[in-house]
Amino acid sequence: MTTPKYTLYELVAHAxxxxxxxxxxxxxxxxxxDLALLDIPYTRVPLAFEQIKxxxxxxxxxxxVPALDTGADAGLVVDSFTIAEYLDxxxxxxxxxxxxxxxxxxxARFVQLWADKTLLLAIMPLLVPLFVAHNDAAxxxxxxxxxxxxDDVARMVEESKDADRVKENAAAVRRLLRVVELYLGAxxxxxxxxxxxxxxDNVVASYYFASQINPVLNPLVWEHPDLPRVAQWVKDFKEVSGFSVSYPPPPAGVVAEL
Amino acid sequence: MTTPKYTLYELVAHAxxxxxxxxxxxxxxxxxxDLALLDIPYTRVPLAFEQIKxxxxxxxxxxxVPALDTGADAGLVVDSFTIAEYLDxxxxxxxxxxxxxxxxxxxARFVQLWADKTLLLAIMPLLVPLFVAHNDAAxxxxxxxxxxxxDDVARMVEESKDADRVKENAAAVRRLLRVVELYLGAxxxxxxxxxxxxxxDNVVASYYFASQINPVLNPLVWEHPDLPRVAQWVKDFKEVSGFSVSYPPPPAGVVAEL
Structure with a gap:
């Protein structure tokens, strides 16, 4: 087996x-x-925060991160949109x-800016408590x-233990994803x-896959009856991409029981 | 001069x-x-709310409204996106x-859904007090x-008299338009x-032109230093489209002095 040409530097939670x-x-x-959809093999280099610099x-x-070592004249390509442009x-x-x-x-650029400047802010309260729970101390x-x-992280960790706040935060994410729901309908x-x-699709899917760190996000957002077309899109995307993630289960007490 | 083939039914504030x-x-x-960009002449039929049905x-x-009488097999075309598709x-x-x-x-469909489901909600508190001030009683x-x-209209009318709330509401609109600012930058x-x-562009411009009903929205949003590329886009759009609007000045006391 030959060594892949590409190397992807990735962020992970625990060194x-x-x-x-x-x-x-x-x-x-x-x-x-992006690499999966184009069937491009690569070597992954998982790094914890303090190992990146x-x-x-x-x-x-x-x-x-993400940083793609192209093993070519382009050297190291950073920024997820620039990496997509290089790969395409x-x-x-x-x-x-x-x-x-x-x-x-x-x-794609508009969808990425919309997602990263709007959806990201709404979904972070539902993910940050799990990110920090799985992080090593450093x-x-x-x-x-x-x-x-x-102080914002501390607030999110507290809110995550309150089932009503979790439901409100998930409803805020659903309201934003209604743009995607209506778009898919047309x-x-x-x-x-x-x-x-x-x-x-990969941009929106990056929020779906990161959401798998918190098991309440499938019933409350991605498979919620408010967003039937988004739920079907998730199903189709998983089937066509063949992509999957695996995160450890939430430690006890981090997420409220619903 | 011949009668234009098209008739556009429009909403206005006062019968x-x-x-x-x-x-x-x-x-x-x-x-x-859309009609202006394609240089299409049309007859306008301005209607107050109760005249539409x-x-x-x-x-x-x-x-x-908007409804476009095509004077052709298509008859009356409604919905702004469907009208755009017909005209194009x-x-x-x-x-x-x-x-x-x-x-x-x-x-265009994604931008329109984003604007009408997100930007609209944020900008309404700054426009509704002027809409109702200019409306006839019916x-x-x-x-x-x-x-x-x-009750939401009553709240917006009260907020509009409070300079600090007006500034907060305008900042919320600017945060959403940051997606357009960053997009234009790239x-x-x-x-x-x-x-x-x-x-x-016409979708975003429809929010700019409707904003002209409230004179504080140019300094606080469309020409604000936070959004220099949006401000340049407004300038270019007005120049290329040649489009303009004319609304009566705000009645005294409706909008806080800033």
Whole structure:
């Protein structure tokens, strides 16, 4: 077996258990989905937060995950949209592509900005308590010092133990996903741009797969009766992509029983 | 001068002054923009709320504004996206079009759903107090009975007199428009799909033009330093479309002085 040309640097929750872990990062997950949809083999390098900068230092101060080492002139490509553009340019075929047209690339960019600036804020209260529960101590310290304000994390951890707040937070996520629900209702295919999943689907799917860290999110969001077309899209996406994730079960007491 | 083939049924605020009024409806405004971008002449039929159903009754119970009488086999076309599809199908040229490609139509649909399900809710507190202030009595009664809950309208009218709440509400609109700001920052043209404005631009522009009913919205949103690319887009859009609106000034006491 030959060594794959590509290497993907991924974020995982726990340094010592890193080889066994699935990344919980929305941004890493969509790059993995991009690679999966194009059938591109790659070597994964899972890293905990504090390992990212030292590992990628040679690529400059801005380097972060996901980072794709192309083993080619392009060197290390960072940023999930830029990675998608690189992969599409070099690996798209007639039947498998991440965009499909210049306007499809614009569509994907708008969907990605909508998701990362809107959906992300709404879904974080439902995921952060699990992220920090699975983090090793150094990763937890890094997260509250560098990624998300400590007092906001503390609030989310408290809210997560309150079944009513969890339901309210999930309803807020469903309200945002109603844009996708209505869009799918008017669309001409199973996926966002027809019958082939593309990077725009991968962006939304990156939120679905990261959501699997909290088992209440399937009944309360992704398979909720308010969003029947989203639920069907999830089913179709999993079937066509063959992608799956595996996260440890929530530690006792982190998520309220509903 | 020949009679135009098309007739557009529009919503205006005041039955008696209807001929002199510019529609304040997001949905009507975007159809007018679609017609303007394609240089299509039309006869306008301005209607106050209570005139809509009687006037359009022959077209069936679901008929509402905007409604385009095509004077052709298609008869009366309703729903702003369906009107855009009809106009594009019959009038697009190489240089002027509302979509430009199948993926551009999908892009426009997503942008329209995002705007009408998200941006609309955030901007209404800043517009509703002016809508009802300019309404005749019957239109005001219709609005609170059929379009928007009376207690919510009363709350918006109170909030509009409080400068701090107006600023908070405007900041919430700016946060949503940040998706457009970042998109324009990464885009390859002056407009959402390149160097020609299309229906997707018209959707966002319909919120800009309706905003002109409240003079605080230009400094607080559309020309705010947080959104420099949106401000440039507004300037370019007005220049290329040549479109303008004219609303009466706010009655004294409706909007807080800032």
């Amino acid at each position: 010592e258990q890193r080889e066994a872990q699935t990344s919980h990062s929305f941004f890493v997950l969509r790059s993995k989905l 030292p590992t990628l230092a040679a690529a400059g101060p801005g380097a972060t 340019e070099h690996h798209a075929t007639e039947s498998k592509y991440l965009f499909g047209s210049p306007d499809a690339r614009r569509f 990763s937890r310290a890094y997260f509250v010092a560098r990624i998300w304000p400590a 669309s001409d295919g199973r996926f966002l741009l027809g019958d082939v999943p593309t990077h725009a | 008696e002054q209807r001929e002199a009024q510019t529609s304040h409806s997001f949905f009507v405004l975007r159809s007018k923009l 009687p006037t359009l009754a022959a077209a069936g119970p679901g008929a509402t 199908e019959h009038h697009a040229t190489e240089s002027k079009y509302l979509f430009g490609s199948p993926d551009a139509r999908r892009f 239109s005001r009664a219709y609005f609170v009975a059929r379009i928007w809950p009376a 885009s390859d043209g002056r407009f959402l799909l390149g160097d020609v404005p299309t229906h997707a």
